[in-house]
Amino acid sequence: MHMDGRTCVITGAGRGIGRGIAEHLGREGANVVVNYRSSAESAESACETIRREGGDAIASQADVTDIVEVEAMREEAHDAFGSVDVLVNNAGITKDTRFVKMSREDWDMVMDVNLGGMFNCTKTFYDDIWEAKEGRLINISSIVGKQGNFGQANYAAAKAGMFGFTRTIAIELASGGSTANCVAPGFTRTDMLESVPEDVKERIVSQIPLGRFAEIEDIAAIVRFLASEQSSYITGEVIDANGGMDL
Numbered sequence: 001m002h003m004d005g006r007t008c009v010i011t012g013a014g015r016g017i018g019r020g021i022a023e024h025l026g027r028e029g030a031n032v033v034v035n036y037r038s039s040a041e042s043a044e045s046a047c048e049t050i051r052r053e054g055g056d057a058i059a060s061q062a063d064v065t066d067i068v069e070v071e072a073m074r075e076e077a078h079d080a081f082g083s084v085d086v087l088v089n090n091a092g093i094t095k096d097t098r099f100v101k102m103s104r105e106d107w108d109m110v111m112d113v114n115l116g117g118m119f120n121c122t123k124t125f126y127d128d129i130w131e132a133k134e135g136r137l138i139n140i141s142s143i144v145g146k147q148g149n150f151g152q153a154n155y156a157a158a159k160a161g162m163f164g165f166t167r168t169i170a171i172e173l174a175s176g177g178s179t180a181n182c183v184a185p186g187f188t189r190t191d192m193l194e195s196v197p198e199d200v201k202e203r204i205v206s207q208i209p210l211g212r213f214a215e216i217e218d219i220a221a222i223v224r225f226l227a228s229e230q231s232s233y234i235t236g237e238v239i240d241a242n243g244g245m246d247l
């Protein structure tokens with residue numbers, strides 16, 4: 001299996017894309033730290049699935065905006081599996097409204113989770129990734145970071161910020177042999193997409209050349225590849241998975 005014995009921390013892995021990534025890596029033999037903030041039950045059930053399918057897993061509660069909680073998660077990860085090889089910064093939120101109505105609070109909340117959380121987790125696990133044989137940092141950005149989107153100035157700014165951060169960390173990690181990359185999903189069928197009004201979803205899907213939203217598995221498979229040793233020569237990249245929306 002491609003991930004045998006590798007230890008992976010996935011933030012926001014109780015549900016949605018994060019859960020899909022955790023279960024996919026687990027199926028490939030990884031030890032998975034399933035981070036969650038509020039979805040405890042679902043995080044435990046993800047762990048059960050992983051154990052049933054050949055990997056090992058623990059659920060670990062931490063709000064990624066709180067570095068003390070993230071440091072405690074690192075302790076839990078080390079106690080369970082030893083040093084961490086792969087960090088996937090997946091936790092993210094939206095707080096959508098057109099810019100004229102956007103408050104400073106809407107802006108700060110999105111920055112705090114999407115960028116601040118990425119900072120806290122990368123800071124905390126950086127030494128592990130540096131010291132790992134072929135360590136991996138994988139950040140889940142979005143097509144919205146490249147194209148912008150009506151009502152998402154805060155989210156688009158945060159997701160675009162992930163690109164510059166990832167490239168910089170890729171440069172800084174390179175001499176140690178570890179890599180950093182982004183995945184930029186298009187619109188993917190999760191709770192986040194469910195919150196979008198039906199008429200807007202119809203308009204979006206009509207603009208996707210492949211004619212459908214992404215499934216969670218479409219994104220998880222890319223992360224699995226980036227997390228494995230098969231991707232050794234790819235660093236500082238953004239892998240788009242958007243059904244051709246940017247063609």
Ligand code: NAP
Nearest residue numbers: 012016017036037038039063064091092142187188190192
């Ligand atoms: P989702 O279904 O809304 O789930 C969000 C996840 O983030 C949950 O697991 C949630 O944990 C976690 N989270 C939120 N705030 C957190 C915090 N402070 N600390 C720890 N975890 C936190 O979202 P999704 O669609 O799976 O999206 C996952 C990632 O993909 C996000 O970064 C999102 O921006 C990105 N993305 C999504 C789409 C899409 O169309 N769905 C497209 C492009 C990119 P709890 O449930 O435990 O609170």
